[in-house]
Amino acid sequence: MDAVRIYGGKSLSGQTKIQGSKNASLPILAATLLTDGICEIENCPDIADVYHMLRLLRSLGCQIERRGDVIRVDTTRLSECDMPADSVGVMRSSIMLLGALLARTGEVSMEYPGGCVIGKRPIDLHLYALRRMGVEIEEGETAFCAKASRLVGTVQELPFVSVGVTENLILAAVLASGETVIHPAAREPEIQALCEFLICAGAKIAGAGTDRLVIEGVEKLHPTRFRVPADRIVAGTYLTACLCAGGRVFLQDAPCAHMESVIACAERFGARLGRETDGLLVEGRADRRLEGGLTTAVYPGFPTDLQSLFMVVMAVSGQDGFIEEDVFENRFRIVPELVKMGACIQIAGTKAYIRGGHSLHNTIVEAQELRGGAALVVAALAAEGTGIVKNRHFIDRGYEDITLRLRELGAAVELA
Numbered sequence: 001m002d003a004v005r006i007y008g009g010k011s012l013s014g015q016t017k018i019q020g021s022k023n024a025s026l027p028i029l030a031a032t033l034l035t036d037g038i039c040e041i042e043n044c045p046d047i048a049d050v051y052h053m054l055r056l057l058r059s060l061g062c063q064i065e066r067r068g069d070v071i072r073v074d075t076t077r078l079s080e081c082d083m084p085a086d087s088v089g090v091m092r093s094s095i096m097l098l099g100a101l102l103a104r105t106g107e108v109s110m111e112y113p114g115g116c117v118i119g120k121r122p123i124d125l126h127l128y129a130l131r132r133m134g135v136e137i138e139e140g141e142t143a144f145c146a147k148a149s150r151l152v153g154t155v156q157e158l159p160f161v162s163v164g165v166t167e168n169l170i171l172a173a174v175l176a177s178g179e180t181v182i183h184p185a186a187r188e189p190e191i192q193a194l195c196e197f198l199i200c201a202g203a204k205i206a207g208a209g210t211d212r213l214v215i216e217g218v219e220k221l222h223p224t225r226f227r228v229p230a231d232r233i234v235a236g237t238y239l240t241a242c243l244c245a246g247g248r249v250f251l252q253d254a255p256c257a258h259m260e261s262v263i264a265c266a267e268r269f270g271a272r273l274g275r276e277t278d279g280l281l282v283e284g285r286a287d288r289r290l291e292g293g294l295t296t297a298v299y300p301g302f303p304t305d306l307q308s309l310f311m312v313v314m315a316v317s318g319q320d321g322f323i324e325e326d327v328f329e330n331r332f333r334i335v336p337e338l339v340k341m342g343a344c345i346q347i348a349g350t351k352a353y354i355r356g357g358h359s360l361h362n363t364i365v366e367a368q369e370l371r372g373g374a375a376l377v378v379a380a381l382a383a384e385g386t387g388i389v390k391n392r393h394f395i396d397r398g399y400e401d402i403t404l405r406l407r408e409l410g411a412a413v414e415l416a
């Protein structure tokens with residue numbers, strides 16, 4: 001079955017290695033198109049979204065080889081500029097190929113990437129900003145065609161911070177003629193990793209990690225080898241597993257420097273955390289009330305991708321609280337499933353109010369999307385009885401074998 005079975009009520013003890021970052025790997029794999037030769041990307045996670053990105057690269061004529069956690073991408077024989085609709089539709093991150101392909105081939109035809117349950121996820125700002133770099137875009141009902149004889153650097157004053165738009169503009173700007181300024185740029189660690197990869201390949205980028213990026217276009221980039229950083233959202237996920245089930249775990253390679261807001265929040269819930277040179281030690285269960293609630297924000301604020309996970313922490317902590325989702329318009333899909341488990345949660349606009357004192361019991365629940373699915377597994381760890389989380393395929397999009405990793409942490413979970 002496409003599900004996870006969880007035997008709840010058991011505290012955790014053990015350690016697991018945190019996988020490479022999904023949201024750094026995807027734009028970096030797209031960026032390999034900007035070089036003409038063989039790039040080697042280390043520490044790429046073995047997850048469905050990376051599989052779909054590699055399938056798209058193959059459809060464009062790239063030769064792909066995975067040797068352990070190293071992915072070799074040979075872009076010498078780039079042949080196509082049309083991507084298979086089924087892979088584009090399945091994975092939103094296909095939009096990241098837009099900027100790279102325009103820079104490399106000057107032409108792209110692709111379906112509109114799928115939205116998903118967390119929001120409409122339009123690409124209007126992507127298209128608006130690329131048009132300002134000289135890209136001609138013809139929009140159809142289900143697909144669009146973009147052309148640019150030469151991308152022209154320009155000042156991009158954006159109306160709001162967008163991770164994907166920042167990535168696409170970086171990919172379009174590194175080989176453009178002249179200088180591009182992106183402001184406000186997203187500051188996520190995944191953007192910093194993308195800039196580091198491109199600088200290793202010969203790009204001229206200043207301001208990585210700040211809200212203002214200045215990119216001087218160069219003639220050519222060369223292939224390079226790069227190691228993807230550990231995934232801060234996966235580390236945060238297993239951190240919440242310990243906050244909910246209790247116990248003591250060590251998250252090897254957890255990127256603590258990229259998790260400040262998450263670590264501070266976990267400590268406010270009463271957990272004891274130890275930053276080690278090679279990871280994060282987590283001890284104890286969440287048992288304190290989070291005064292003032294929790295609001296998601298762009299980095300370095302609290303990450304929207306851990307909003308569902310901390311909603312579960314709040315529900316399990318037995319305390320009243322609220323969570324505000326300020327990034328996506330529909331990211332409370334987990335609530336009806338948590339209510340089936342006995343949680344008492346009310347949604348009012350962008351806020352979800354969690355009532356304490358309602359212990360969770362296990363039952364059959366259904367993942368609706370990636371992070372909410374992982375959060376349901378975490379909730380089941382703390383709930384009484386045996387639970388099933390269906391639609392495991394959503395979780396597999398971003399987590400390497402979540403049942404294996406949780407078993408390494410002492411959880412009683414199995415594929416179902």
Ligand code: EPZ
Nearest residue numbers: 023093121122123124125126162163164165304305327328
């Ligand atoms: C990236 O999505 C991540 N995905 C998301 O992680 C993450 O939640 C999000 O950034 C915010 O941090 C990847 O990196 C592959 P945005 P992205 O553009 O780039 C609106 C996960 O679980 N918007 O920063 O799509 C948009 O609808 C995923 O790993 C427009 O309106 O996010 C959203 O409300 C989920 N028009 C807001 O901006 C546009 O043209 C921020 O989205 C583009 C975005």
